[in-house]
Amino acid sequence: xxxxxxxxxxxxxxxxxxxxxxxxxxxxxxxxxxxxxxxxxxxxxxxxxxxxxxxxxxxxxxxxxxxxxxxxxxxxxxxxxxxxxxxxxxxxxxxxxxxxxxxxxxxxxxxxxxxxxxxxxxxxxxxxxxxxxxxxxxxxxxxxxxxxxxxxxxxxxxxxxxxxxxxxxxxxxxxxxxxxxxxxxxxxxxxxxxxxxxxxxxxxxxxxxxxxxxxxxxxxxxxxxxxxxxxxxxxxxxxxxxxxxxxxxxxxxxxxxxxxxxxxxxxxxxxxxxxxxxxxxxxxxxxxxxxxxxxxxxxxxxxxxxxxxxxxxxxxxxxxxxxxxxxxxxxxxxxxxx
Amino acid sequence: xxxxxxxxxxxxxxxxxxxxxxxxxxxxxxxxxxxxxxxxxxxxxxxxxxxxxxxxxxxxxxxxxxxxxxxxxxxxxxxxxxxxxxxxxxxxxxxxxxxxxxxxxxxxxxxxxxxxxxxxxxxxxxxxxxxxxxxxxxxxxxxxxxxxxxxxxxxxxxxxxxxxxxxxxxxxxxxxxxxxxxxxxxxxxxxxxxxxxxxxxxxxxxxxxxxxxxxxxxxxxxxxxxxxxxxxxxxxxxxxxxxxxxxxxxxxxxxxxxxxxxxxxxxxxxxxxxxxxxxxxxxxxxxxxxxxxxxxxxxxxxxxxxxxxxxxxxxxxxxxxxxxxxxxxxxxxxxxxx
DNA sequence: TTGTACGCGTTATCAA
DNA sequence: TTGATAACGCGTACAA
Numbered sequence: 001x002x003x004x005x006x007x008x009x010x011x012x013x014x015x016x017x018x019x020x021x022x023x024x025x026x027x028x029x030x031x032x033x034x035x036x037x038x039x040x041x042x043x044x045x046x047x048x049x050x051x052x053x054x055x056x057x058x059x060x061x062x063x064x065x066x067x068x069x070x071x072x073x074x075x076x077x078x079x080x081x082x083x084x085x086x087x088x089x090x091x092x093x094x095x096x097x098x099x100x101x102x103x104x105x106x107x108x109x110x111x112x113x114x115x116x117x118x119x120x121x122x123x124x125x126x127x128x129x130x131x132x133x134x135x136x137x138x139x140x141x142x143x144x145x146x147x148x149x150x151x152x153x154x155x156x157x158x159x160x161x162x163x164x165x166x167x168x169x170x171x172x173x174x175x176x177x178x179x180x181x182x183x184x185x186x187x188x189x190x191x192x193x194x195x196x197x198x199x200x201x202x203x204x205x206x207x208x209x210x211x212x213x214x215x216x217x218x219x220x221x222x223x224x225x226x227x228x229x230x231x232x233x234x235x236x237x238x239x240x241x242x243x244x245x246x247x248x249x250x251x252x253x254x255x256x257x258x259x260x261x262x263x264x265x266x267x268x269x270x271x272x273x274x275x276x277x278x279x280x281x282x283x284x285x286x287x288x289x290x291x292x293x294x295x296x297x298x299x300x301x302x303x304x305x306x307x308x309x310x311x312x313x314x315x316x317x318x319x320x321x322x323x324x325x326x327x328x329x330x331x332x333x334x335x336x337x338x
Numbered sequence: 339x340x341x342x343x344x345x346x347x348x349x350x351x352x353x354x355x356x357x358x359x360x361x362x363x364x365x366x367x368x369x370x371x372x373x374x375x376x377x378x379x380x381x382x383x384x385x386x387x388x389x390x391x392x393x394x395x396x397x398x399x400x401x402x403x404x405x406x407x408x409x410x411x412x413x414x415x416x417x418x419x420x421x422x423x424x425x426x427x428x429x430x431x432x433x434x435x436x437x438x439x440x441x442x443x444x445x446x447x448x449x450x451x452x453x454x455x456x457x458x459x460x461x462x463x464x465x466x467x468x469x470x471x472x473x474x475x476x477x478x479x480x481x482x483x484x485x486x487x488x489x490x491x492x493x494x495x496x497x498x499x500x501x502x503x504x505x506x507x508x509x510x511x512x513x514x515x516x517x518x519x520x521x522x523x524x525x526x527x528x529x530x531x532x533x534x535x536x537x538x539x540x541x542x543x544x545x546x547x548x549x550x551x552x553x554x555x556x557x558x559x560x561x562x563x564x565x566x567x568x569x570x571x572x573x574x575x576x577x578x579x580x581x582x583x584x585x586x587x588x589x590x591x592x593x594x595x596x597x598x599x600x601x602x603x604x605x606x607x608x609x610x611x612x613x614x615x616x617x618x619x620x621x622x623x624x625x626x627x628x629x630x631x632x633x634x635x636x637x638x639x640x641x642x643x644x645x646x647x648x649x650x651x652x653x654x655x656x657x658x659x660x661x662x663x664x665x666x667x668x669x670x671x672x673x674x675x676x
Numbered sequence: 677t678t679g680t681a682c683g684c685g686t687t688a689t690c691a692a
Numbered sequence: 693t694t695g696a697t698a699a700c701g702c703g704t705a706c707a708a
Contacts (some may be wrong), residue, residue, distance in 0.1 A: 073417065
């Protein structure tokens with residue numbers, strides 16, 4: 001294990017001051033070209049690597065962006081990170097990645113880690129079972145800029161980037177209605193999540209706009225995962241016949257996939273007996289039988305937009321707080337039956 | 339934007355020295371319990387967050403581990419990261435994530451970034467088109483420990499964690515042989531990648547051990563992606579009949595999935611006309627028609643083992659260099675036809 | 677163009 | 693148990 005070479009070592013090696021080394025490194029105009037070359041040469045020969053830690057300490061900027069993601073397994077977040085990563089790297093920043101595992105304590109710890117590391121800004125997608133947004137309101141008072149992505153809150157003075165859940169949910173519900181479905185049920189996500197609320201509202205508004213009644217019994221309690229959709233449909237099939245819809249709008253793809261499995265197991269033909277649509281364009285939706293009609297949640301773009309907005313906040317003190325909504329295109333496959 | 343509170347501020351607020359604050363923070367035994375409580379209280383009231391940057395500068399340790407991954411889209415690496423993350427978090431480290439995008443320049447930049455940030459160690463899965471391992475040999479001479487994961491080199495004095503490619507490839511080839519397949523082809527990955535070489539060797543050795551000839555024409559040039567498998571099989575089907583095998587061992591699942599698509603498009607029944615097996619247990623393998631027989635590359639475990647080994651190297655100067663090989667269990671589904 | 681002095685926020689060391 | 697001082701590696705401000 002070699003000892004680390006410092007700027008001073010480089011300076012000593014060629015008989016200049018540490019400042020000259022620093023100037024060579026940072027392309028200062030106040031340095032002779034010849035001297036600069038000598039320094040650069042010596043750096044290379046000695047295997048010098050600038051100490052970003054020390055640099056950060058004096059500059060009070062780390063050029064590092066912190067990310068908090070709630071889960072890793074789903075294909076969505078890795079894709080978002082790819083988008084973030086693209087922007088961040090091209091802007092000379094680094095990425096410090098943390099993980100909340102859908103757990104409040106871990107999320108707090110993650111935020112604390114990022115702050116201790118003095119990241120210049122934070123991108124966060126919150127955990128799901130948020131009881132109140134009081135905690136997140138405080139992020140506004142943090143000493144560094146924050147941008148929410150995918151899962152967000154409005155009206156708390158923090159910028160966010162997400163899909164236009166309400167509008168898109170409306171769109172896919174409308175798609176079913178336009179194809180003559182009338183009795184349309186809903187597979188709901190967690191009540192406390194803003195996006196779940198919005199998607200439900202979109203579903204309800206579509207029914208409303210087309211003069212269809214909103215039937216509470218057709219709205220099934222569920223969650224965001226396969227097992228949630230699976231259980232909800234199992235329960236539905238064991239319940240009263242009159243509560244069984246002709247079409248189902250699911251809060252997301254995993255829930256739809258779980259539901260589809262339950263339907264398949266019970267010999268119910270999709271879409272002939274019951275149609276079903278999802279939300280998020282999970283990688284499996286295309287392969288499952290029958291292929292799932294869904295909305296393409298543009299993960300990569302969400303990452304890109306969120307990262308850009310955050311860097312704007314970092315760079316420009318007066319960058320306006322904004323709720324950025326991205327449209328999710330409809331992907332028509334087989335489960336809608338058209 | 340509030341000004342950041344320092345330890346000095348906390349000290350001043352209650353009339354102690356900065357050292358006392360530091361001691362309270364680090365659970366030093368040389369501090370009075372009452373004083374400690376006063377300090378902790380003041381920290382809370384002032385909203386103090388320790389500056390990890392400054393701490394790292396003096397301690398010469400960042401408690402940060404750097405990761406270089408070659409790609410993000412595939413489901414494999416996110417899962418590895420989950421494993422790494424688990425270990426790293428529970429050991430009081432942080433994760434600095436970088437991305438090489440299968441590109442040599444970006445990989446070098448990533449390593450440079452990590453070194454500049456003075457990470458305590460590096461986990462790296464190398465890019466694919468490596469011409470020589472000369473570059474990676476130099477990692478051994480780095481001033482910090484390195485551990486390869488998934489894609490690695492042997493005999494260059496650096497620890498690594500990966501699946502036992504040769505043995506597992508042997509195992510899945512043997513599976514085909516034992517089910518009476520005789521004319522078995524191979525969909526090869528890149529020549530320069532160690533794991534591709536190993537998998538090919540496993541395939542060849544299985545043929546050999548069972549007294550089957552190794553026919554060069556049955557070994558198809560290919561790559562690691564869907565389109566590579568797709569093209570290779572298209573070419574095969576347009577070529578001479580005698581070169582068409584009864585079974586195909588693919589270097590990995592994406593290649594197998596691409597190949598399967600080509601077979602489907604040409605009306606070739608799998609497994610009745612041609613059987614095919616993959617390697618890596620891609621999330622899609624289960625859903626594709628027919629479901630893919632493959633080997634379950636234990637991504638999470640690879641991440642865990644690699645992170646543990648790295649931390650061992652960091653903590654213990656004389657931790658032995660080791661090539662850790664993990665077994666990939668066989669997952670029998672439909673494409674092998676048994 | 678180059679160098680010197682100082683400070684960034686923290687901790688190790690030694691003295692009180 | 694507590695505090696003063698120096699040091700970590702670098703950049704800003706100023707002087708030469």
